Amino acid sequence: MDQTLFEDLVQSLKEAKAISRGEMAASRRIRIDTPDVKAVREQIGLSQSEFAQLMHVSIKTLQNWEQHRRTPTGPAAALLKIVTTAPDVALKTLHA
Structure with a gap:
């Protein structure tokens, strides 16, 4: 070296x-400010299981985020920010 x-x-x-x-x-x-996960999920009209599947996390993880027992970090926080900003693009891309 x-x-x-x-x-x-x-x-x-x-x-x-x-x-x-x-x-x-x-x-x-x-620093990525994470939005309210439950509000994001409700904004795009998905159930907890559908949204957990979309985010590639378990339902328990999603519930912990929604009940503020845990905070999404890293890629999950970034993806939530994208879903909040451009839900139609995010959903189209993630479902493709």
């Missing part, structure tokens, strides 16, 4: 450790 690349990697790990301890602020943070 190139020495410069290795030093960059070590520096990145040190920064990550400092950020996780609260000693340093992250240079950037990506």
Whole structure:
């Protein structure tokens, strides 16, 4: 491994450790606000089982999201944002 690349990697790990301890602020943070899952599901007119199938999650996971016991993260949060913004496009694409 190139020495410069290795030093960059070590520096990145040190920064990550400092950020996780609260000693340093992250240079950037990506945050996706998740919409109300139940409202999204009702907006597009699907049952819990249909919507869970569309999202590729279990019904229990969907129920936990709807009852705010859990929060969708990552790709699920992004997909919910897309369904909220352009439900017709999302449904057409996901059903294809």
